[in-house]
Amino acid sequence: MDNIEVSNLSYTFSPEFPLSLDHVSLNLPRGSRTLLVGANGAGKSTLLRLLAGKSLAKAGKVSVFGNDPFRESKSTVVYLGTEWVNNPVVHRDMNVARLIASVGGDLFPERRDMLISILDVDLRWRMHAVSDGERRRVQLCMGLLRPFDVLLLDEVTVDLDVLARSDLLSFLSSETESRNATIVYATHIFDGLAKWPTHLVHVSQGKIVNSGPVAKFPEIQSVSNTGNSSLLETCLAWIKEDKRIRGSREDEKRNTWQDVQDTFKTGTDVFTDYFKISRAR
Numbered sequence: 001m002d003n004i005e006v007s008n009l010s011y012t013f014s015p016e017f018p019l020s021l022d023h024v025s026l027n028l029p030r031g032s033r034t035l036l037v038g039a040n041g042a043g044k045s046t047l048l049r050l051l052a053g054k055s056l057a058k059a060g061k062v063s064v065f066g067n068d069p070f071r072e073s074k075s076t077v078v079y080l081g082t083e084w085v086n087n088p089v090v091h092r093d094m095n096v097a098r099l100i101a102s103v104g105g106d107l108f109p110e111r112r113d114m115l116i117s118i119l120d121v122d123l124r125w126r127m128h129a130v131s132d133g134e135r136r137r138v139q140l141c142m143g144l145l146r147p148f149d150v151l152l153l154d155e156v157t158v159d160l161d162v163l164a165r166s167d168l169l170s171f172l173s174s175e176t177e178s179r180n181a182t183i184v185y186a187t188h189i190f191d192g193l194a195k196w197p198t199h200l201v202h203v204s205q206g207k208i209v210n211s212g213p214v215a216k217f218p219e220i221q222s223v224s225n226t227g228n229s230s231l232l233e234t235c236l237a238w239i240k241e242d243k244r245i246r247g248s249r250e251d252e253k254r255n256t257w258q259d260v261q262d263t264f265k266t267g268t269d270v271f272t273d274y275f276k277i278s279r280a281r
């Protein structure tokens, strides 16, 4: 119950499309900090959105501390993705202090002030007149304001400067250590991450290649002589190998929903029969 559990989870955007997730199983304990590693298109965002309950699992099971996040959530699950900063609403002439108050800033004044300091947010900023990185800082401040049980981060540190990113990573570590919060973070930027994760999940072509606590991956503990962290060198080698196995994008052979639908248990709650339902309507 005290974990994030995914079993045989499969997802596709359309029955003819290659599966974005193909029979994925995963178990992440409460209090862990997981780094989700994989090439572009591997399935990281799809997995995070399913964990956040933003998409319906088309087959398989997703459970966050015992609840299906799509249907009910007794825990506070926060998902921060890249899409928010593209939303036209946050490009309007809005005062940052009021924006932060509007999402409950006054309910958590100490946490609000700490986040404003860590993210170096100027409350006088107006959202139509800030840089991309400044807009991102406001997004993070708003998203992290309420103490979360689970935080799902999809490449949201991309336009932060190195100091803000470093301070944010430290804040996230302290959230897992002091409050037993659980974090899953998908990123392609490995600077400052060498000692951050407690768990790694390697995704390739919609499948989980390997996952587990960092102790399971001795290669990331070794000393790299390239000047890069061993974590980066290891993940680089994984993604290089994924690409070699996959071949060119044109040659990629992923299962489609139609190829594998017989493997799902129809008529049970682990199989939503989504496409039949939508066709019948």
Ligand SMILES: Nc1ncnc2c1ncn2[C@@H]1O[C@H](COP(=O)(O)OP(=O)(O)OP(=O)(O)O)[C@@H](O)[C@H]1O
Binding pocket: 013, 017, 019, 020, 038, 039, 040, 041, 042, 043, 044, 045, 046, 047
């Ligand atoms: N809106 C969509 N419609 C159809 N297919 C999609 C859509 N979004 C993603 N996909 C497909 O699902 C697969 C997984 O995509 P996903 O966005 O989860 O990858 P990712 O690992 O997050 O990649 P990136 O590192 O580029 O963010 C990809 O093959 C992609 O083509």
